[in-house]
Amino acid sequence: MSRALKLAAVAGVALLTRRALKGRIARSPLWPLPALETPVSGHSPRRWLPALIVSRAEPAQGVLLLTLASPELPPWTPGAHVDVQLPSGLIRQYSLCGDPADAGRYTIAIRLVEDGRGGSREAHAQLVEGAELPVRPPRNRFPLVPSPSYAFVAGGIGITPVLPMLRAAEAAGAEWTLLYGGRSRSSMPFLAELEAYGPRVTVTAQDEAGLPDLTPLTGAAPGTLVYCCGPEPLMEAVEAAAAPHAPVHLERFTATAPTTGASHPFTVELHRSGRTIEVGRDESTLTAVRRELPDTPYSCAQGFCGTCQHRVLAGEVDHRDTLLTDQEREDSMLLCVSRARTDHLVLDL
Amino acid sequence: MSNTPPAPAPVASEHIELKARNVSFGWEDTPLHWLPGDPFATHTINVLHLLLPAGERWFVHVYKQVLPYIKDERLRADVVGFIGQEAMHAAAHDDVLPHLKRLGLDPTPYTAQVDWLFEKLLGDRTLPPGKARHWWLMERVALIAAIEHYTAFLGDWVLNADELDRRGADPVMLDLLRWHGAEEVEHRSVAFDLFMHVDGGYHRRARTWATAFTALVFLWQRGTRFFMENDPELPAAKASLGQFFRAGRQGTLPSAGAMLKSIPTYLSRTYHPSQEGSTAQAVAYLASSPGANGGAAA
Numbered sequence: 001m002s003r004a005l006k007l008a009a010v011a012g013v014a015l016l017t018r019r020a021l022k023g024r025i026a027r028s029p030l031w032p033l034p035a036l037e038t039p040v041s042g043h044s045p046r047r048w049l050p051a052l053i054v055s056r057a058e059p060a061q062g063v064l065l066l067t068l069a070s071p072e073l074p075p076w077t078p079g080a081h082v083d084v085q086l087p088s089g090l091i092r093q094y095s096l097c098g099d100p101a102d103a104g105r106y107t108i109a110i111r112l113v114e115d116g117r118g119g120s121r122e123a124h125a126q127l128v129e130g131a132e133l134p135v136r137p138p139r140n141r142f143p144l145v146p147s148p149s150y151a152f153v154a155g156g157i158g159i160t161p162v163l164p165m166l167r168a169a170e171a172a173g174a175e176w177t178l179l180y181g182g183r184s185r186s187s188m189p190f191l192a193e194l195e196a197y198g199p200r201v202t203v204t205a206q207d208e209a210g211l212p213d214l215t216p217l218t219g220a221a222p223g224t225l226v227y228c229c230g231p232e233p234l235m236e237a238v239e240a241a242a243a244p245h246a247p248v249h250l251e252r253f254t255a256t257a258p259t260t261g262a263s264h265p266f267t268v269e270l271h272r273s274g275r276t277i278e279v280g281r282d283e284s285t286l287t288a289v290r291r292e293l294p295d296t297p298y299s300c301a302q303g304f305c306g307t308c309q310h311r312v313l314a315g316e317v318d319h320r321d322t323l324l325t326d327q328e329r330e331d332s333m334l335l336c337v338s339r340a341r342t343d344h345l346v347l348d349l
Numbered sequence: 350m351s352n353t354p355p356a357p358a359p360v361a362s363e364h365i366e367l368k369a370r371n372v373s374f375g376w377e378d379t380p381l382h383w384l385p386g387d388p389f390a391t392h393t394i395n396v397l398h399l400l401l402p403a404g405e406r407w408f409v410h411v412y413k414q415v416l417p418y419i420k421d422e423r424l425r426a427d428v429v430g431f432i433g434q435e436a437m438h439a440a441a442h443d444d445v446l447p448h449l450k451r452l453g454l455d456p457t458p459y460t461a462q463v464d465w466l467f468e469k470l471l472g473d474r475t476l477p478p479g480k481a482r483h484w485w486l487m488e489r490v491a492l493i494a495a496i497e498h499y500t501a502f503l504g505d506w507v508l509n510a511d512e513l514d515r516r517g518a519d520p521v522m523l524d525l526l527r528w529h530g531a532e533e534v535e536h537r538s539v540a541f542d543l544f545m546h547v548d549g550g551y552h553r554r555a556r557t558w559a560t561a562f563t564a565l566v567f568l569w570q571r572g573t574r575f576f577m578e579n580d581p582e583l584p585a586a587k588a589s590l591g592q593f594f595r596a597g598r599q600g601t602l603p604s605a606g607a608m609l610k611s612i613p614t615y616l617s618r619t620y621h622p623s624q625e626g627s628t629a630q631a632v633a634y635l636a637s638s639p640g641a642n643g644g645a646a647a
Contacts, residue, residue, distance in 0.1 A: 025571065025574070026578065028458070028462070029458055029459040029462065029572070029574075029575040030459060030462035030463065030466070030568070030571055033462045033466055033470075034462065035458070035461035035462045035464070035465055036461050036462070036464035036465040036468055036469065039457055039460060039461035039464055040402075040403065040406075040464045040468065041403045041443060041446060041456075041460035041461075041463060041464055042402070042443060042446030042447055042450070042456060042457060042460055043457075044440070044443055046440075047443075047444065047447070072447065072451075295416050295417060297416060297429050298433070299368060299369040299429060299430055299433020299434070299436070300368065300369040300370075300371065300433055300437075302371065304369075304437075305369040305433040305436050305437055306436055307369070307409075307429070307432050307433045307436055
């Protein structure tokens with residue numbers, strides 16, 4: 001082979017390699033590194049997404065129905081809820097009750113609780129059409145498991161996560177029933193839409209007929225999944241009434257005890273080091289923990305950097321930060337600002 | 350000739366207490382080409398937003414594991430302050446990513462791969478407790494020290510990059526870069542001091558420097574290329590080395606010469622980060638930064 005031919009062959013191979021590489025890199029910018037399946041950067045579950053209130057209605061007495069819109073709102077599935085940041089900075093959780101196919105729009109319903117912690121009063125007084133309402137990406141701890149048959153039970157505003165579920169069950173052609181209880185018909189939202197489903201839906205208003213009759217649950221067909229959202233006594237009654245072969249899925253309202261705002265002393269058990277410490281009224285959990293474990297990392301001491309986030313093994317936390325997501329709050333806390341709601345906490349420290 | 354081997358010599362007066370600052374930046378008004386008329390320099394600097402969220406989360410992850418090995422109270426306090434600052438940096442840069450997506454330049458294809466690099470390749474791996482796990486922890490601590498040499502270099506550069514002001518760079522972006530740069534200068538000794546405290550081996554220092562440098566060059570050139578090729582406003586744009594040298598001469602990017610000079614600096618046996626950069630300048634910037642003082646920019 002002549003020299004010129006060899007040179008041409010090498011140049012040709014080099015050109016082809018270059019083209020192939022260019023194509024690869026165009027498709028995969030850091031080739032040959034693979035991509036992480038669920039990207040983390042730029043997709044923080046802690047990020048507040050700016051959403052606009054595009055409609056406000058009162059579908060029932062004391063119930064506020066808001067539709068939020070933004071092209072950035074991620075898709076969701078029935079049973080999901082979102083963190084919402086009220087103008088005062090309070091964070092509250094509400095179930096999504098619109099249509100998951102309606103991309104870029106979330107619908108939430110807020111029941112006014114006059115003697116509550118203040119979130120619903122603020123929402124009713126201040127959230128008007130055209131206002132901005134930051135929300136976090138939705139999360140679902142009450143997902144609808146595919147099944148040929150469902151029994152839904154909703155108490156009052158607990159109808160919100162159930163509403164998209166029964167639409168999904170209907171669309172999937174499943175058998176389903178709904179027992180929907182509330183104080184009075186005038187305070188129960190979505191009655192018109194629900195009555196269109198006919199005999200599948202049983203509405204029981206307490207001022208007319210007392211509490212909903214749960215006996216149909218006892219006779220539920222094998223394989224029926226029970227989904228219930230409502231006040232604690234209703235959920236306990238449902239658990240007791242459901243047939244043993246009908247698994248019960250419950251959605252609890254997140255806050256079970258009111259925050260007083262005041263600080264009371266409590267004890268913290270450090271599970272791994274096997275020590276128990278007292279947290280005084282005037283000191284932070286972090287200060288008390290660091291007396292025993294001076295290595296415990298922290299930085300801002302004001303609840304924004306997240307350095308002192310720690311796993312909670314037992315006890316109820318009074319979360320006083322605005323950083324952690326609902327999901328993180330289930331099993332962790334920021335030691336610098338948050339405290340115990342009860343008298344005792346167990347930390348994985 | 351002295352009999353004692355040369356050792357890193359810190360400049361004593363430079364020590365200050367480190368604390369995370371709460372920051373807030375509003376991105377609504379920042380254009381895609383935030384350095385007007387210079388997409389190449391814009392995108393080269395934008396690569397920071399691709400690397401830092403995953404990278405600095407990884408720093409925090411590694412440093413939380415190394416805390417029990419620290420036997421010096423003051424260093425421990427520094428590392429804890431460092432962790433808080435890095436966590437804030439990661440979050441602040443992470444916030445730029447959805448803004449880029451809004452402007453039509455979705456960074457996810459690149460960042461998902463960076464996420465893999467830091468979460469998987471450089472993650473904890475399933476190592477048995479003992480020697481292997483300790484070796485891997487020390488290797489990563491040394492890598493962070495080498496990377497921090499470059500973040501301090503870039504921090505010092507951006508604090509002094511007057512050309513960015515002259516060209517009318519977006520004030521919010523400039524504030525993010527300078528707040529971050531200033532904190533990098535402020536805590537520039539921590540990663541190195543930590544490495545010297547828990548390991549300090551020169552071979553490890555040189556080896557991890559080579560890895561970090563190669564990785565940074567690889568990530569940076571791919572990142573700039575990714576941005577230039579996917580820029581919705583510049584359908585035919587390409588990144589080239591020529592543009593890089595030109596921007597370096599003009600002062601819109603660090604110069605190639607300065608970058609080359611920083612190599613022997615880090616590899617010198619007497620190197621200590623406090624010998625370079627100015628804590629006073631960094632602290633002065635932090636006192637006046639709109640983003641670090643209640644987010645006046647938002």
